[in-house]
Amino acid sequence: MRHAIVLASNSVHEVTRRIAVLAVCLMFLTVMLQIIARYIFSAPPIWTEDVARYAMVWTGLLGATMSFKTRSDAVLMQSIFPRPPHVLAVLAEAIQSAAVLIFVLPVVYFCFMGLRGGFSKGYLARQSGLTTDTLGIPMVWISVSVPLAMLIILLHLAARWADNTVIESTETHLD
């Protein structure tokens, strides 16, 4: 079981990396197309901006799972608990995991369940009734990135507990 979770988390991470890379490339190419269309053919297609923006949202949300998997998230304060393998390090890890669950679980729950009307009134169900402005495709293909990213983060969290090897934090520098 442990092995299966770690394997699933690692495989999903590998797939996520590639899709995120494709999303960045898609963004670059559509914006280039927009520039070329405007200046060379003087006919800006209106959908390029939406495609680029949705590619950005996919990039950022998949990137958020990559950031979580590689422990690159920005930290306000380093843990004051002793480092692993000290037993208190497990406590710090447990507290961090609790915070992740408290934030992520309501998002996942309300993606699928509505306040009233259960499954058929959840966020995704509501979004499936809407269409994008210029592309004419259902909004749900874009907004599904939110629950997907959150579910992947939950999987990576499970893998953290299933895996016994210690990974040091590699915080990304943002400034």
Place this chain on the structure above:
Amino acid sequence: MWFIPIIFIVFLISGTAFAYLMGSVSVLTFVAVGKSQYLSIMPQRIFAQLDVFAFMAMPLFILTAEIMSRAGVTRSLIDFAMSVVGRFRGGLGHVNILTSVFFAGISGSAIADSAALSRTFVPEMKARGYDPYYAGAITAASSMIGPIIPPSIIMIIYGGLTGASVAALFIAGVVPGLLLAAALMLLNAVIANIKGHPGGKSDDLPKFLPSLLHAAPALCLPAVILGALVFGLATPTEGSAIAVLVALIAGQYYKGLNWRMIFDAVEATAKMTGTIFIILAAISVLGYLAGQLGWSQALANWVESFGLTDTKYLFFLVVIFLIAGMFMDTPVALTLLIPLFAPQALAQGISPIHLGIVLCFNLCVGLITPPLGKCLVVVSALTNLNYWRLAYAALPFIAVQILLLLALVYWPALSLTLPQMFGFSVN
């Protein structure tokens, strides 16, 4: 309600990532005040706050810097800076600062600057007889030019959060960035004369023209971006795509690109974007909470009770942001404080562009102020210099930066003249 601060502190001292810290505490607060039904807005809220036009420039500018730094562009920038200012007394200090100016044009981040330059400059300056702590301090201090001169990741975040024009912010950052460079160079010249720092001999300096030609692809990048923005030829997003294109061409010119290198650069971009996006996601929930519970209004009333207006209010913000900058990462402080304080400032008629420049500059000063000066940490880690001695050596530079910050607050024209000249509305 009373247990919320306790939970916050427990999460905080356990080293919980900022996004999950703020997100979970917001969720718990909604539950504690009996408004848990509002949690159902979270998916829509997160999506809507990320699906923002202004943020589109962020991934592609990050990618530009990733490609450029992998292509080994840094050396050519140092050589060119050396050929320009290397001969003066304290020459390597000037070179250090000028390289950061050039580097600023391809990168939107101060940390990237100090990471890229400290391992080169600190040993080299030490070998030429400079105090290594002085060398480390000037490297950290000058890296702050990075996010002030465009492109700038934090200005994109500010623009996305407030709706201010990113193009106008970029153009407004040019003069303050150059002023910062000039002020640091002046300080370096004064200290060099007092301490008798060496200057380069003209025979061991790179020749001006060849080094200019070699640095040209990297140097023309900011010119292309700014030109496109100034003349309204491209939006910041389009500018960022052009920047990636230029970076690809320049990368081919310097080292030769390969697919592995590009894949790594793109992957690093996605991950860095994700690190920022998960923070924005969590802060969007906090922002909604603040709106529902009337916190923003309460904060506004509290600030109003001091009777501060215009410039005085801005000075008040400077103090708050300086303190925040000492303890938090710049984007973290920005996402947390902007939604709380910017609305009142804008309501008072302070220009959103002026406010953006002041606050971004302000938080960047925090990058070299202890206890948590992120650039000091990076320099100290990469060069094995003692963190606190480094911070002490940085004091004169911090003083100069704070003086310049006050000047920026007091004279909005320093930021606003340039964008106004090119027809950008700054109100």
Place this chain on the structure above:
Amino acid sequence: EVKIALDGKPDLEQSGSYNWSYAFANALTEAGMEVREMPRDSVGNEAEKFDQISTGLLEVSLSDVRAIAQIDPFVYGVRLPYIFDDAAHMDRALAAGKVFDRLNAKLAAQDAMVAAFVPIGPSSGIITTTKAVRAPADMADLRMRALDDAQIAMYQAWGSTGTIVPWGEVPAGLQTGVIDGYLNSPFVPVIFGQTDFVRNFSDAGVIIPMRAILFSKLWYDGLSDDDRATVDAAVVTADAANRAWLAQASESGLAALEEKGVTVQRLTAEERAVFREASKAVYDSDLMPSEDVKIWTELSDSNR
């Protein structure tokens, strides 16, 4: 508690939608209902407002017409150029075509309903930097800022050219000459402080800029019969207050422009007819099925 999500500053002088909201809120308060105005952005952007109407977390929203179009593009009829001569003509056509019933049948799937269409200001005219415009021919060498493909098509039908520019870039675009003008209500150049470089306003009356008032259907259906009657009456009161404001704003909007030194071209009915004829070419676009366009044209013609 009835929460009303506002669409802008609570400005009784210059905002038609706030006039509506203010009168609506007053009518409810007088009848003993509790009302809370939610400032713009405190509930989030357009998509978030609509989602909260859907879930019943928000009762009333002053929303973009596009919020309805993502469920039923039929609503885009109210934005066809020259479809209505004025607000009264619009009201007659909406009533005759039972447009609210038709839209609400579709909106019910999202637990939302539309209660009113509210002009936010006088009809849009042509705002330009240098050239004074009285006829489509005057615009031949102008490049106009377009909102979307439909507007580009309209400018082309007028013999002009359009280019899509986001609103934030419009002031810079006007000053650098990337664009020569745009289409909007006369208050807009004044509110956004553009009168230094906007020199001309042509009162062409192209479209009525408006908001849709959305109700949460869960809230509305859950009201007692008395309360629902109060809400229905408040809508009528608010509509009347908005139309009364609009009547005087139509002139004061032009006067405000002239006060700032902008030249106002007041077009005659014949001059407007030239624009109207030229615009008909663009009614069939991919925004809306052509049978819908036919319905709107007939409603407009038979209620003129």
